[in-house]
Amino acid sequence: MANILVVDDELGIRDLLFEILNDEGHNVELAENASEARAARQRARPDLVLLDIWMPDTDGVTLLKEWSTANLLSMPVIMMSGHATIDTAVEATRIGAFAFLEKPITMQKLLKAVEQGLAREDARRAAASVVPPAGGFAPTVTSGSVPGAMAAALAPAPVVVDPGPQALQSFDLDRPLREARDGFEKAYFEFHLAMENGSMTRVAEKTGLERTHLYRKLKQLGVDLSRGRRSAV
Numbered sequence: 001m002a003n004i005l006v007v008d009d010e011l012g013i014r015d016l017l018f019e020i021l022n023d024e025g026h027n028v029e030l031a032e033n034a035s036e037a038r039a040a041r042q043r044a045r046p047d048l049v050l051l052d053i054w055m056p057d058t059d060g061v062t063l064l065k066e067w068s069t070a071n072l073l074s075m076p077v078i079m080m081s082g083h084a085t086i087d088t089a090v091e092a093t094r095i096g097a098f099a100f101l102e103k104p105i106t107m108q109k110l111l112k113a114v115e116q117g118l119a120r121e122d123a124r125r126a127a128a129s130v131v132p133p134a135g136g137f138a139p140t141v142t143s144g145s146v147p148g149a150m151a152a153a154l155a156p157a158p159v160v161v162d163p164g165p166q167a168l169q170s171f172d173l174d175r176p177l178r179e180a181r182d183g184f185e186k187a188y189f190e191f192h193l194a195m196e197n198g199s200m201t202r203v204a205e206k207t208g209l210e211r212t213h214l215y216r217k218l219k220q221l222g223v224d225l226s227r228g229r230r231s232a233v
Contacts, residue, residue, distance in 0.1 A: 001025040005046035034058035053081035076117035
């Protein structure tokens with residue numbers, strides 16, 4: 001799972017977020033101010049940061065701007081506040097924040113924002129690992145090389161990629177980011193379900209998710225769990 005840094009000066013909120021995210025299988029590090037957050041960012045290189053706006057030493061927006069200016073904003077940052085104005089939220093987004101959560105934060109909104117942030121980070125890292133060939137031509141994707149869903153997400157829209165004999169995935173990238181991301185994730189899990197003949201245990205191991213989290217994710221995306229089992233018959 002992911003390494004998540006929680007930055008908040010309120011002990012109760014830090015403990016609550018730690019319990020929720022730790023139960024989801026994430027590795028969670030806590031910081032109570034900007035100074036500790038800077039050290040944690042340098043030491044652990046988190047996959048995602050939950051950053052409170054109002055803190056006594058340096059506020060979250062100032063820290064976000066500091067990271068952005070120093071080219072250290074290499075991870076999604078989700079801002080949190082119970083008193084921020086719309087202008088503050090807009091400014092944080094302009095600087096580079098991925099999302100904004102208003103306190104008190106419900107578990108559902110927290111987990112959804114974290115999942116979306118991590119999905120974007122996974123896609124960014126995957127895209128960065130693909131080196132385009134000389135001449136700027138798009139790489140040819142064949143079954144067994146890059147997963148079909150990932151190849152489709154990286155290719156020009158619209159694109160249709162066959163990830164193998166199990167399914168034909170179609171992606172229209174001329175859509176809102178959230179819809180495109182959900183489409184990618186659904187295709188990704190359908191691909192692995194088909195490859196593992198519907199075995200949730202093997203899919204959980206392959207994707208790095210706990211079974212409970214995997215079931216919840218598949219249900220949220222509307223994945224047909226019987227699809228892989230039918231292909232195994």
